[in-house]
Amino acid sequence: MAPNKEYSRNEMMDFIDIEPLDIEICDVTLRDGEQTPGVAFTKEEKIDLANELDAIGVEVIEAGFPVVSSSEKETVKEISNMGLNAKTCCLARSIIGDVDVAIDCDVDIVSIFIALSDLHLKHKYHRSCSDVLSCSMEAVEYAKDHGLQVRFAAEDATRTPIPTLQHAFQEAEKYNVDYVSIADTIGILNPSTTKYLVEKVKEKVHTPICIHCHNDIGLATANTLAAAEAGAKQLHTTVNGIGERAGNAPLEEILVALRVQYGIENYDITHLNGLARKVEDYSGLTTPVNKAIVGKHAFTHESGIHVMAILEEPRTYELFSPEMVGGVRNLIVGKHTGLKALKGIIKDMRISLEHEELCALMEKVKNCTEIKRGISRPRLEEMIDDIRSCKRDDE
Numbered sequence: 001m002a003p004n005k006e007y008s009r010n011e012m013m014d015f016i017d018i019e020p021l022d023i024e025i026c027d028v029t030l031r032d033g034e035q036t037p038g039v040a041f042t043k044e045e046k047i048d049l050a051n052e053l054d055a056i057g058v059e060v061i062e063a064g065f066p067v068v069s070s071s072e073k074e075t076v077k078e079i080s081n082m083g084l085n086a087k088t089c090c091l092a093r094s095i096i097g098d099v100d101v102a103i104d105c106d107v108d109i110v111s112i113f114i115a116l117s118d119l120h121l122k123h124k125y126h127r128s129c130s131d132v133l134s135c136s137m138e139a140v141e142y143a144k145d146h147g148l149q150v151r152f153a154a155e156d157a158t159r160t161p162i163p164t165l166q167h168a169f170q171e172a173e174k175y176n177v178d179y180v181s182i183a184d185t186i187g188i189l190n191p192s193t194t195k196y197l198v199e200k201v202k203e204k205v206h207t208p209i210c211i212h213c214h215n216d217i218g219l220a221t222a223n224t225l226a227a228a229e230a231g232a233k234q235l236h237t238t239v240n241g242i243g244e245r246a247g248n249a250p251l252e253e254i255l256v257a258l259r260v261q262y263g264i265e266n267y268d269i270t271h272l273n274g275l276a277r278k279v280e281d282y283s284g285l286t287t288p289v290n291k292a293i294v295g296k297h298a299f300t301h302e303s304g305i306h307v308m309a310i311l312e313e314p315r316t317y318e319l320f321s322p323e324m325v326g327g328v329r330n331l332i333v334g335k336h337t338g339l340k341a342l343k344g345i346i347k348d349m350r351i352s353l354e355h356e357e358l359c360a361l362m363e364k365v366k367n368c369t370e371i372k373r374g375i376s377r378p379r380l381e382e383m384i385d386d387i388r389s390c391k392r393d394d395e
């Protein structure tokens with residue numbers, strides 16, 4: 001087979017005993033992403049992001065939580081009526097009034113949530129499990145009777161006793177809900193416990209399972225993929241991983257992992273970097289430079305040994321090409337530059353130097369006091385000019 005030029009496949013996947021994934025993406029940037037402290041997207045921004053998510057090909061867009069405000073409701077309704085390929089979804093508490101607002105918004109799916117963990121029952125609702133579950137089922141039945149698809153979402157599912165969770169999902173199944181959601185609301189799972197929990201739910205429940213992971217110990221992506229391997233259908237993501245506290249499973253990480261690790265090519269991931277910039281702009285949240293896929297340094301290289309190899313074949317030090325995710329490669333000059341790398345970079349700038357000139361430039365680079373931030377191309381050109389004028393003076 002001809003080598004894939006875009007990315008290196010993880011060939012060890014061929015030796016792992018897993019079924020091919022049968023998944024869809026529900027992106028929740030416009031709802032859980034917006035719950036990041038201090039973030040509030042305008043209607044125009046949400047519409048723009050919804051269009052971008054649709055262009056990528058995500059199957060479901062969670063457009064908002066319409067009871068939050070009248071403008072939120074208006075925005076969710078407008079997104080639902082944009083004629084997107086993606087289905088639209090909105091959040092609702094287990095309250096008939098919230099479902100009525102969802103119905104008014106013309107969404108395809110309403111996500112009706114309730115927490116059944118002891119902590120939430122005792123300190124949030126001050127009610128019994130059976131009481132809140134029966135209120136939730138009333139809301140579920142009402143939504144189904146009004147023709148909506150329903151996701152029954154168990155908030156804090158990962159601190160809920162498994163028999164309680166199984167029972168709640170079985171109750172929801174009696175109303176023909178379309179999805180049940182396992183929400184790892186405080187990010188307590190790890191990949192092994194995620195797999196265990198999904199398998200436990202599947203023992204009793206036949207409705208498609210959603211997995212909604214938070215990133216409190218940096219495991220949201222790993223847990224989401226573990227859930228998919230265990231048979232979860234709908235994977236929840238946010239762009240740049242924004243969301244409550246440490247955020248949610250990042251869309252870009254999930255989509256690139258699906259392609260590189262699992263061979264899923266359904267999504268147009270060339271939009272990922274452009275979308276990341278928009279979400280940074282609209283949310284005011286800057287992505288760390290070393291953020292996978294969309295960080296400024298995701299395709300930036302300085303080390304001499306890396307750059308010399310990349311100049312010949314980028315796959316030596318890049319798992320996937322920047323073009324694959326709409327990014328750009330950046331080779332920079334700094335403390336760690338080597339002679340071959342410098343020669344290649346200079347050639348790229350259409351400058352050719354004699355060997356001694358190149359060595360002199362290398363020495364200048366290594367001794368440069370501005371090196372902390374890397375040496376910009378204009379500064380490098382100035383150094384080259386200096387070396388050439390010294391040479392002319394010597395002649």
Ligand SMILES: CC(=O)SCCNC(=O)CCNC(=O)[C@H](O)C(C)(C)COP(=O)(O)OP(=O)(O)OC[C@H]1O[C@@H](n2cnc3c(N)ncnc32)[C@H](O)[C@@H]1OP(=O)(O)O
Nearest residue numbers: 032035065067068092093094095113114115124125155185
């Ligand atoms: C895990 C998650 O992400 S959950 C979603 C979190 N998102 C948000 O909270 C969005 C922003 N929130 C808001 O704008 C407001 O809190 C609103 C509009 C949702 C509600 O506002 P208010 O009517 O002022 O209620 P308030 O916020 O004071 O309290 C929430 C009420 O909802 C109840 N509630 C919370 N979750 C649920 C639920 N899943 N089902 C039913 N009731 C619920 C609470 O028990 C409380 O009820 P009470 O007033 O009888 O005590």
Ligand SMILES: O=C(O)CCC(=O)C(=O)O
Nearest residue numbers: 153155156181183185212
């Ligand atoms: O499971 C869901 O669909 C949403 C729940 C949620 O947002 C959470 O618990 O963090």
